[in-house]
Every structure is written in structure tokens, then in C-alpha cells.
Amino acid sequence: MKNMLNKGLALGLGLAAVSKEQAQKVVDELVKKGELSRDESVELVEKLLQRGIETQQELDNLITKKARELVSKWDLATKEDIQRLEKRIDQIDNKMNSVE
Numbered sequence: 001m002k003n004m005l006n007k008g009l010a011l012g013l014g015l016a017a018v019s020k021e022q023a024q025k026v027v028d029e030l031v032k033k034g035e036l037s038r039d040e041s042v043e044l045v046e047k048l049l050q051r052g053i054e055t056q057q058e059l060d061n062l063i064t065k066k067a068r069e070l071v072s073k074w075d076l077a078t079k080e081d082i083q084r085l086e087k088r089i090d091q092i093d094n095k096m097n098s099v100e
Contacts, residue, residue: 020045020049023045023048023049023052024045027041027044027045027048028041030044
């Protein structure tokens with residue numbers, strides 16, 4: 001579900017994951033046209049990749065936040081809630097077994 005939301009938000013916001021190869025290809029074209037020097041191209045590729053990582057992290061944080069809000073709004077049990085209940089059931093089961 002997170003992956004689907006991630007893709008949907010990425011498309012909706014006009015964000016595209018740019019691989020290093022894709023970024024390098026675009027930058028190489030700028031170097032060919034004389035719009036960038038080789039040194040500038042290396043720096044630009046690094047900046048593009050770093051910004052892509054930052055954008056992905058921001059998107060992941062937003063998706064996580066929204067998912068938590070939905071779970072809270074819908075009053076659904078979280079994984080932690082279920083684990084706590086399972087632990088409590090085990091404790092009760094152990095007490096009942098020791099009484100018998």
C-alpha cells in the first residue's frame with residue numbers, strides 16, 4: 001500500500017525518481033552543448049542525486065504521517081496494539097494453565 005501511495009504522490013506532485021545514469025545522461029548532454037564544464041557536471045549530478053534522496057525521504061515521511069493519521073482516524077488497531085494484546089492473552093493463558 002505504501003508503495004502505491006508513494007507512486008501516486010510522486011506522479012501527483014510531478015516528482016520523478018532520477019537514476020544516476022539518467023542524471024548523468026542529461027548532464028553529459030549539457031556538457032556537449034558547452035553549457036556546463038566537466039567539473040560542473042560532476043557537481044550537478046551529485047546535487048541532483050542528493051535532492052532526489054531528500055525528496056524521497058520527505059515523501060516517505062509524508063506517507064508515513066498520513067498513514068498514521070488515517071489509522072488513528074479510523075480507530076484501527078496498530079501492530080503495537082495487537083502485539084500488546086497477544087502478550088496479555090499469553091499471560092492470561094499461562095495463569096489459567098498454572099491454576100489447572
